[in-house]
Amino acid sequence: MKAWRASLLRFPEPAQAVLETDGLLVVGPDSAGRQVVQAAGKYSALAPRFPDLDISPLPGRIIAPGFVDMHIHYPQLDVIGSPAEGLLPWLENYTFPHESRFSDAAHNSEAAAFFVDELLRHGVTTALAFATSHPASVNALLGEAQRRSLRMIAGKVLQDQHSPDGVRDETEQSLLDSEALITRWHGLDRLGYAITPRFVPSCSEAQLRGAGELAARYADVWIQSHVAENKDEVAWVRALYPQARSYLSVYEQFGLLRPRAVYAHCIHIDDEDRALMRGTGTAAAVSPTSNLFLGSGFFDYQAADRTGFLYGLASDVGGGTSFSPFHTMLAAYYVGREGQTKAGLSLSPQHLWWQHTGGAARALGLEGVVGNLLPGCEADFVVLNPQATPLLARKTAQAASLDELLFALIVLGDDRVIENTVISQAESASGP
Numbered sequence: 001m002k003a004w005r006a007s008l009l010r011f012p013e014p015a016q017a018v019l020e021t022d023g024l025l026v027v028g029p030d031s032a033g034r035q036v037v038q039a040a041g042k043y044s045a046l047a048p049r050f051p052d053l054d055i056s057p058l059p060g061r062i063i064a065p066g067f068v069d070m071h072i073h074y075p076q077l078d079v080i081g082s083p084a085e086g087l088l089p090w091l092e093n094y095t096f097p098h099e100s101r102f103s104d105a106a107h108n109s110e111a112a113a114f115f116v117d118e119l120l121r122h123g124v125t126t127a128l129a130f131a132t133s134h135p136a137s138v139n140a141l142l143g144e145a146q147r148r149s150l151r152m153i154a155g156k157v158l159q160d161q162h163s164p165d166g167v168r169d170e171t172e173q174s175l176l177d178s179e180a181l182i183t184r185w186h187g188l189d190r191l192g193y194a195i196t197p198r199f200v201p202s203c204s205e206a207q208l209r210g211a212g213e214l215a216a217r218y219a220d221v222w223i224q225s226h227v228a229e230n231k232d233e234v235a236w237v238r239a240l241y242p243q244a245r246s247y248l249s250v251y252e253q254f255g256l257l258r259p260r261a262v263y264a265h266c267i268h269i270d271d272e273d274r275a276l277m278r279g280t281g282t283a284a285a286v287s288p289t290s291n292l293f294l295g296s297g298f299f300d301y302q303a304a305d306r307t308g309f310l311y312g313l314a315s316d317v318g319g320g321t322s323f324s325p326f327h328t329m330l331a332a333y334y335v336g337r338e339g340q341t342k343a344g345l346s347l348s349p350q351h352l353w354w355q356h357t358g359g360a361a362r363a364l365g366l367e368g369v370v371g372n373l374l375p376g377c378e379a380d381f382v383v384l385n386p387q388a389t390p391l392l393a394r395k396t397a398q399a400a401s402l403d404e405l406l407f408a409l410i411v412l413g414d415d416r417v418i419e420n421t422v423i424s425q426a427e428s429a430s431g432p
Ligand SMILES: [Zn+2]
Pocket: 071, 073, 226, 264, 316, 319
């Protein structure tokens, strides 16, 4: 067992954070040999229970749960910051040409290693990721995640129509490839597979039907896609499925709404769609830096909470502009505040932080597994330095409450705040 003494940020209740200013985190193997939180709380209360432990002191530092990114495209590393007239031209001019390079094995493995390095540098310890339509891109990413003992979920993109040469796949083969990847990766170590139709326009009816059949056959496999990001995209789906009640209902028709189904964006939806999400256990991956960058619109937090469906935060790199959970949380605050197209509200810093940790884990069906530091959670955590920059040091020193401290980190923080990222290991590995 190992232990660290520092301030400790946890979520005993959803969106309710507690900071133990002189805390102790004790990590040790569970019955399966995986490093999990054995105890977390006040140092003075816990230390006598572990008299033989070698405790690492981290004065002035905060230990917090590793961040969970609900939607990110690993092949879009090089697409960040590409300007376009909205989503559809951005896909055509930047995204598809870049993704076509992932037919090359050497390119895949270099990008996968860079991607995982970048996640960890920013304190992200779990991600639900799109690969490309090439099965080798999934093998590269999940292989890299396995080497680093990461909890990672990924899938081969399905796109058999309205897609250029180089990324378009073939209907029957795409479904065979997806099933082979499920068999190879899903449930292996800390890895999971996600059935990944890119979005309705890129998939034929036969491909969507096949994806739904896979989702029914493998009930604990994830589903990831996009919905209602952009008004031109919504109009395109209406032209393709004129009889459908809504864009989201097309996914329902093919059996693609259920627990562990995660849809990025969910901006241009109505209350009937929201009720459908709640009723089916489907989750939204809110992607605020991407939505602001591409000018897509604003996620309606008040409507989401009124209905009560699951959601959490996501970078959506490369439509998103940063790997940093701090940048994403700040952008989510901007999106919440926006009050011209929907009701504007001020999301609390505890709620923002929850959306990128325990709340995201809950939306992924991984509550109690990652995203928190309660006993039994896998020991993925970050060591934060609240003095990482002169302005942060000045601002956090004046924080009179937990909300003020967290808000200073959200507004002023970036990768410089992440002093260390620690990943839960299996017992046979070297351990954190
Ligand atoms: Zn996306």
